[in-house]
Amino acid sequence: MFYTAESIEQLAEQFAQLPGIGRKTAHRLALYILKMPREEVETLAKALVNVKDKVRYCSICSNITETDPCSICSNTKRERASICVVEEPHDVIAIEKTHEFKGLYHVLGGALSPLDGIGPDDLKIKELLQRFSNTTIDEVILALNPNVEGEATTLYLSKLLKPLGMKVTRIARGLPVGSDLEFADEATLTRALEGRIAV
Amino acid sequence: MFYTAESIEQLAEQFAQLPGIGRKTAHRLALYILKMPREEVETLAKALVNVKDKVRYCSICSNITETDPCSICSNTKRERASICVVEEPHDVIAIEKTHEFKGLYHVLGGALSPLDGIGPDDLKIKELLQRFSNTTIDEVILALNPNVEGEATTLYLSKLLKPLGMKVTRIARGLPVGSDLEFADEATLTRALEGRIAV
Numbered sequence: 001m002f003y004t005a006e007s008i009e010q011l012a013e014q015f016a017q018l019p020g021i022g023r024k025t026a027h028r029l030a031l032y033i034l035k036m037p038r039e040e041v042e043t044l045a046k047a048l049v050n051v052k053d054k055v056r057y058c059s060i061c062s063n064i065t066e067t068d069p070c071s072i073c074s075n076t077k078r079e080r081a082s083i084c085v086v087e088e089p090h091d092v093i094a095i096e097k098t099h100e101f102k103g104l105y106h107v108l109g110g111a112l113s114p115l116d117g118i119g120p121d122d123l124k125i126k127e128l129l130q131r132f133s134n135t136t137i138d139e140v141i142l143a144l145n146p147n148v149e150g151e152a153t154t155l156y157l158s159k160l161l162k163p164l165g166m167k168v169t170r171i172a173r174g175l176p177v178g179s180d181l182e183f184a185d186e187a188t189l190t191r192a193l194e195g196r197i198a199v
Numbered sequence: 200m201f202y203t204a205e206s207i208e209q210l211a212e213q214f215a216q217l218p219g220i221g222r223k224t225a226h227r228l229a230l231y232i233l234k235m236p237r238e239e240v241e242t243l244a245k246a247l248v249n250v251k252d253k254v255r256y257c258s259i260c261s262n263i264t265e266t267d268p269c270s271i272c273s274n275t276k277r278e279r280a281s282i283c284v285v286e287e288p289h290d291v292i293a294i295e296k297t298h299e300f301k302g303l304y305h306v307l308g309g310a311l312s313p314l315d316g317i318g319p320d321d322l323k324i325k326e327l328l329q330r331f332s333n334t335t336i337d338e339v340i341l342a343l344n345p346n347v348e349g350e351a352t353t354l355y356l357s358k359l360l361k362p363l364g365m366k367v368t369r370i371a372r373g374l375p376v377g378s379d380l381e382f383a384d385e386a387t388l389t390r391a392l393e394g395r396i397a398v
Binding site: 004005011014015025027028031034036041042044045046048050052054055064065088092 | 203204217241243247251264265
């Protein structure tokens with residue numbers, strides 16, 4: 001496009017590569033950046049490079065952190081006897097927001113997906129098993145996504161962990177709070193019935 | 200939030216300041232940046248600062264450009280006798296995409312809005328009038344947004360320009376192509392009737 005500044009086009013192209021940002025939004029963002037004060041743009045640019053410079057993975061739980069071990073693993077107030085296994089760092093954030101879980105985490109870095117060539121060796125499963133050799137773990141909570149890959153990983157891990165003698169649980173599948181029973185899909189309703197608890 | 204890397208939080212905060220990006224999307228983008236190769240992140244960071252460094256406003260039409268005068272104003276193949284007046288640089292892009300208009304542009308930098316404290320002196324109206332003193336303009340096309348501010352600006356400009364002896368036109372308001380007459384609002388339908396043309 002010759003009818004606008006080239007650097008605007010270049011920035012829009014860069015923005016358009018990010019997930020969920022189409023060409024129109026990318027253009028709008030680039031023009032917004034143009035109107036922003038220079039210092040704010042520099043802060044954003046620095047924050048971008050900072051993420052690549054400072055963020056590393058925790059050597060214990062594989063969550064993202066700036067200090068190794070991470071703030072959760074090094075927090076003496078957390079219960080050290082239960083580990084919640086999740087797929088990605090943003091899953092840790094989601095669970096932390098509930099303020100329900102006081103134990104430690106383990107981030108696998110994905111889920112088993114043979115079609116995408118992701119096997120057990122591509123996930124932090126070895127690192128998870130290593131944690132059991134050092135400390136006594138009472139319960140492992142499997143909090144993986146309720147899709148095919150997550151289910152496969154849950155099954156794989158439960159078979160691997162149960163012989164080690166600890167309690168292995170998984171988070172419940174059922175109706176989301178505020179939803180309608182009428183509109184629930186069959187698979188969800190089946191899981192909700194299976195997972196019924198005494199009131 | 201203490202349960203993730205601080206620089207991720209800082210970047211997410213920066214992203215959340217951009218228009219149309221909420222806190223959740225900002226977080227997702229920050230985590231995506233973390234997974235991107237370092238060179239790509241640096242390219243994005245450089246593109247951001249580049250926009251502030253290289254982009255200026257054309258001294259003739261006030262559109263954004265890297266060379267002054269801009270590529271449209273300096274293009275000898277464009278018709279120099281007609282000027283299309285728009286609010287913002289992205290309006291130039293929108294009209295250029297139609298390949299319908301071969302003349303020059305004038306970017307006002309906004310529209311009259313007394314409630315927001317934007318008066319005629321805050322827009323590039325003086326610069327527009329200056330262009331008439333140098334060259335003969337046959338037609339001025341007012342292509343402002345069809346909202347209250349745009350209408351007010353159109354009215355203001357037409358009163359200002361008509362005495363100068365040139366043809367002053369405005370782009371048509373009517374039903375958008377592909378829409379349904381049944382669902383059109385009354386204001387739009389009124390304008391469509393008013394603006395009817397012989398077939």
